[in-house]
Amino acid sequence: MGRAYSTIAFDPAKCDGCGDCMKACAQAKTGTDDVARSRIQIYGRGDATEKDFELALCRQCADPKCVTVCPAGALNKDGTTGVIGWDASKCVDCLLCTVGCAYAGIALDETAGHVSKCDTCDGNPACVPACPHGALKYITTANIYNEVGDWEDLFAPGLAGCQGCNTELLMRHTLRRVGPDTVLATPPGCVPGMGSVGFNGTTGTKIPVFHPLLTNTAAMLAGIKRQYKRVGREVQALAIAGDGGASDVGFQSLSGAAERGEQMLFMVVDNEGYMNTGMQRSSCTPYGAWTSTTPVGETSRGKTQDAKNLPLIMVNHRCAYVATASTAYMEDLYEKLDKAIAASKTGFAYLHVYSPCTTGWRFPSNLNMEVARKAVETNFVMLWEYTPQEGLHFTKSVDNPLPVTDYLKAMGRFRHLEPEQVEHIQKKVVENQKFVERMTEHAHVG
Amino acid sequence: MDRATEHTKYLIAGSSHAALEAINAIRMHDPEGSLTVVTRDSHLPYSPTVLPYVVSGKSAPARIFLRDEDFFARNKVSYRPESALKALHADENTAELADGSTIVYEKLLLATGASPAIPPIPGIDTVSYHVLRTLDDALKLRGAIAASKQAVVLGAGLVGMHAAENLVKAGASVTIVEMSDQLTSGYFDKVAADMIEQAFRDAGAKIMTGSRVVRLEPTAAGAKLTLENGTTLAADLLLVATGVKPEMAYLNGSGVEHAQGILVDDRMQTTVTNVWAAGDCAQARGFFTGTQVMNAILPDATLQGRVAGMAMAGDPGIQEYAGGVPLNTYHFFGRHAISVGSSKVPEGGEVVTRFDEKTGHYLKAIFGADGCLSGIFGVNEFFDGGVMAQLILRRIDLTPLRDRFVANPLAVGREIMSQTWR
Ligand SMILES: Cc1cc2nc3c(=O)[nH]c(=O)nc-3n(C[C@H](O)[C@H](O)[C@H](O)COP(=O)(O)OP(=O)(O)OC[C@H]3O[C@@H](n4cnc5c(N)ncnc54)[C@H](O)[C@@H]3O)c2cc1C
Ligand code: SF4
Ligand code: SF4
Numbered sequence: 001m002g003r004a005y006s007t008i009a010f011d012p013a014k015c016d017g018c019g020d021c022m023k024a025c026a027q028a029k030t031g032t033d034d035v036a037r038s039r040i041q042i043y044g045r046g047d048a049t050e051k052d053f054e055l056a057l058c059r060q061c062a063d064p065k066c067v068t069v070c071p072a073g074a075l076n077k078d079g080t081t082g083v084i085g086w087d088a089s090k091c092v093d094c095l096l097c098t099v100g101c102a103y104a105g106i107a108l109d110e111t112a113g114h115v116s117k118c119d120t121c122d123g124n125p126a127c128v129p130a131c132p133h134g135a136l137k138y139i140t141t142a143n144i145y146n147e148v149g150d151w152e153d154l155f156a157p158g159l160a161g162c163q164g165c166n167t168e169l170l171m172r173h174t175l176r177r178v179g180p181d182t183v184l185a186t187p188p189g190c191v192p193g194m195g196s197v198g199f200n201g202t203t204g205t206k207i208p209v210f211h212p213l214l215t216n217t218a219a220m221l222a223g224i225k226r227q228y229k230r231v232g233r234e235v236q237a238l239a240i241a242g243d244g245g246a247s248d249v250g251f252q253s254l255s256g257a258a259e260r261g262e263q264m265l266f267m268v269v270d271n272e273g274y275m276n277t278g279m280q281r282s283s284c285t286p287y288g289a290w291t292s293t294t295p296v297g298e299t300s301r302g303k304t305q306d307a308k309n310l311p312l313i314m315v316n317h318r319c320a321y322v323a324t325a326s327t328a329y330m331e332d333l334y335e336k337l338d339k340a341i342a343a344s345k346t347g348f349a350y351l352h353v354y355s356p357c358t359t360g361w362r363f364p365s366n367l368n369m370e371v372a373r374k375a376v377e378t379n380f381v382m383l384w385e386y387t388p389q390e391g392l393h394f395t396k397s398v399d400n401p402l403p404v405t406d407y408l409k410a411m412g413r414f415r416h417l418e419p420e421q422v423e424h425i426q427k428k429v430v431e432n433q434k435f436v437e438r439m440t441e442h443a444h445v446g
Numbered sequence: 447m448d449r450a451t452e453h454t455k456y457l458i459a460g461s462s463h464a465a466l467e468a469i470n471a472i473r474m475h476d477p478e479g480s481l482t483v484v485t486r487d488s489h490l491p492y493s494p495t496v497l498p499y500v501v502s503g504k505s506a507p508a509r510i511f512l513r514d515e516d517f518f519a520r521n522k523v524s525y526r527p528e529s530a531l532k533a534l535h536a537d538e539n540t541a542e543l544a545d546g547s548t549i550v551y552e553k554l555l556l557a558t559g560a561s562p563a564i565p566p567i568p569g570i571d572t573v574s575y576h577v578l579r580t581l582d583d584a585l586k587l588r589g590a591i592a593a594s595k596q597a598v599v600l601g602a603g604l605v606g607m608h609a610a611e612n613l614v615k616a617g618a619s620v621t622i623v624e625m626s627d628q629l630t631s632g633y634f635d636k637v638a639a640d641m642i643e644q645a646f647r648d649a650g651a652k653i654m655t656g657s658r659v660v661r662l663e664p665t666a667a668g669a670k671l672t673l674e675n676g677t678t679l680a681a682d683l684l685l686v687a688t689g690v691k692p693e694m695a696y697l698n699g700s701g702v703e704h705a706q707g708i709l710v711d712d713r714m715q716t717t718v719t720n721v722w723a724a725g726d727c728a729q730a731r732g733f734f735t736g737t738q739v740m741n742a743i744l745p746d747a748t749l750q751g752r753v754a755g756m757a758m759a760g761d762p763g764i765q766e767y768a769g770g771v772p773l774n775t776y777h778f779f780g781r782h783a784i785s786v787g788s789s790k791v792p793e794g795g796e797v798v799t800r801f802d803e804k805t806g807h808y809l810k811a812i813f814g815a816d817g818c819l820s821g822i823f824g825v826n827e828f829f830d831g832g833v834m835a836q837l838i839l840r841r842i843d844l845t846p847l848r849d850r851f852v853a854n855p856l857a858v859g860r861e862i863m864s865q866t867w868r
Contacts (some may be wrong), residue, residue, distance in 0.1 A: 041860065043860055054863075065832070069745060071493030071495035090505070092510055093774060093777055095775035096744060099786070102833060104863060107856075108829060113780070
């Protein structure tokens with residue numbers, strides 16, 4: 001399988017044009033303070049009143065034009081790091097690469113008399129820590145994909161998800177991580193809808209899977225786990241359920257299993273509604289959202305109640321592990337998945353993953369991660385974890401959250417909102433944040 | 447099937463830029479289909495563009511190859527050097543090779559590039575002269591340069607100028623003879639050409655523009671050239687660099703239509719089914735003219751090779767060729783010149799120039815009546831040629847930014863890039 005690579009990401013909204021990254025690069029690469037020689041270049045817009053900054057930096061293309069036009073074979077993509085390397089001993093200074101690249105990723109260093117380009121400083125880019133505003137990040141999430149990509153995919157190759165849905169990613173990653181010695185419960189919802197329970201007498205997974213009722217997922221899984229234990233076989237008990245099944249009609253069996261400390265990992269894929277059956281509201285649907293049962297018309301303006309905070313309720317069961325996660329933050333998700341698996345060996349582990357729904361939330365299928373990221377950046381959802389030993393703490397704190405409108409306007413289900421409704425949601429976001437913050441202060445330890 | 451007749455799904459004639467990009471494109475979509483590359487050359491693939499540096503000694507001949515044997519093995523490509531395409535029988539999907547064998551193909555790409563055009567000067571066949579297109583040419587020329595005291599370069603295009611610089615640096619006395627009245631015409635305007643000319647004169651080269659050679663005769667040391675005005679020149683080394691002509695002699699009788707080059711559509715298909723052409727041998731849409739033109743430059747060869755490969759493999763991701771934009775870079779005596787786009791001023795268009803004689807920075811930008819960039823040329827003024835080409839191809843109206851753009855095309859070009867296609 002192909003490799004994924006680490007990359008330098010730029011967030012123009014955080015940049016104030018100070019140029020510290022360029023100074024750091026010039027120092028690292030040329031030993032001078034001549035920022036013209038920096039391989040990362042920040043440009044303020046012409047209109048100085050507008051605080052917006054532009055970037056020229058090699059993107060280490062998968063399909064690098066600079067390489068294809070180099071007549072000397074002086075440029076090459078490194079198969080391990082993905083970096084496009086420049087070999088000074090082969091370069092003939094013809095500048096053709098600067099004509100091939102559409103991104104100004106390779107340019108003439110007039111002082112040196114040769115072209116120069118970013119090489120990510122061998123995986124330790126000098127520019128990134130130099131940025132005082134966190135506008136540059138070195139994203140190493142690729143390491144996860146490379147590691148996990150080598151493990152066996154335990155889900156069927158083809159599945160019937162909606163285009164752009166991140167649930168497939170969750171299922172494949174989670175199953176790879178738990179491994180083949182697993183029994184999987186998938187109650188009615190998008191996961192079986194995509195094919196976990198299979199077609200024509202064969203399952204959609206390469207591990208035993210069953211399709212409990214919405215009401216009894218945790219109870220059935222607990223029984224199966226206990227039976228395996230009785231016969232002396234160590235298996236991972238795993239449920240992947242939707243928010244409807246977990247927070248509404250399945251709640252009593254979930255709560256019971258948590259309270260009894262059944263040894264399992266219960267993962268909730270929260271797309272804030274019954275999306276598989278036609279986008280009905282659930283108790284996890286947020287205030288104001290359109291669903292087919294909270295329609296938008298002359299009198300009604302979407303859901304009129306706030307969402308139930310299921311993960312906080314699970315904290316109050318004092319489970320062995322409770323955490324919230326987002327597919328926009330895979331490194332964070334993976335750490336939590338590991339901890340949850342470990343905790344499920346001795347007790348009940350609960351992982352709540354926010355899962356934007358392209359179809360039900362009404363946004364373009366290429367924007368799932370963007371929507372998931374905006375949810376976190378506005379504090380609409382918060383990423384934290386809880387153990388009885390260490391209490392609750394944030395794993396990704398958002399100190400200067402974006403206005404919640406940045407999240408709301410990213411999708412169609414909030415398009416109709418009146419200003420009062422937006423105000424209500426913003427107030428709830430602040431209130432939720434304070435609430436969780438207070439829980440971190442008075443972390444229950446014991 | 448006759449045992450001597452091989453069959454291949456994809457046949458590519460030529461092994462340079464256009465061919466290599468086509469291989470990539472085909473393998474991206476069809477990892478398995480049999481693929482055969484036949485080429486006239488006896489080496490692994492290399493670029494003609496690197497040859498001036500082989501001549502100067504900057505590039506070691508053993509290190510210029512763009513692919514190794516392993517690449518062909520990994521990509522399941524049968525690579526056959528020294529097997530030029532001799533005749534094409536398109537009605538039978540058959541290619542006849544110089545070694546007498548034939549290959550039946552399903553899809554054929556003609557990527558045979560170009561060869562030096564030899565001007566019909568009386569006596570030219572009686573003297574020995576050099577050209578520069580293949581590695582063998584370069585190695586021969588490199589040997590001759592070391593011994594040359596008095597060299598003449600015919601033609602002041604980029605190939606001739608490069609070689610002339612090498613000769614000057616090797617210590618020969620060099621004369622450049624050019625028919626048109628400026629150097630590097632077609633690439634750079636008069637101001638830029640004058641700067642280039644000055645650099646060559648400062649280095650001791652003789653430049654005779656507006657001069658036509660009417661006769662060539664062999665001498666003991668080499669050759670004697672007679673110019674139209676009666677002047678004679680003696681040369682112990684004569685390099686003919688008066689342009690190129692597409693390599694397509696094998697087309698005779700094949701039914702594939704050709705004019706200056708092999709005529710192709712926006713998917714690089716020729717007028718015959720199952721036959722495509724790309725690179726220096728092809729005559730494809732010109733971005734500025736809309737009609738089919740020759741644009742024999744390396745970046746275009748790669749682009750056309752990719753389009754052809756995708757078309758041959760039936761890749762649905764294909765993007766049709768938008769038309770060739772001239773792009774040239776030129777390094778001379780430690781200075782550089784870049785030209786992107788057309789030097790013709792379109793109707794209602796406008797030319798803006800800026801020239802600092804002290805620093806030798808020269809910039810010329812040409813805008814169309816619609817405010818879009820149509821050409822930009824610089825000497826000692828670095829800008830990102832690839833960004834400029836995108837500004838042209840995307841037809842971005844620069845009217846509101848024009849003054850800033852002309853003052854600093856590097857920064858403003860990048861700013862637009864970052865806002866528009868980053
Ligand atoms: C000295 C020099 C300097 C140059 N400098 C520049 C520059 O600075 N910038 C730029 O953009 N361009 C430059 N060029 C032009 C550039 O090299 C070409 O545009 C480019 O190489 C075209 O690639 P191609 O694949 O179409 O053909 P070519 O590179 O010409 O390759 C043709 C291939 O076909 C093979 N072949 C020929 N006839 C046959 C046949 N009958 N059967 C089978 N195989 C055959 C040849 O062996 C070769 O492998 C330069 C060219 C030269 C010679
Ligand atoms: S230099 Fe340009 S073409 Fe090359 S990898 Fe970087 S961004 Fe891509
Ligand atoms: S300047 Fe060097 S790296 Fe760039 S294309 Fe030319 S030889 Fe290759």
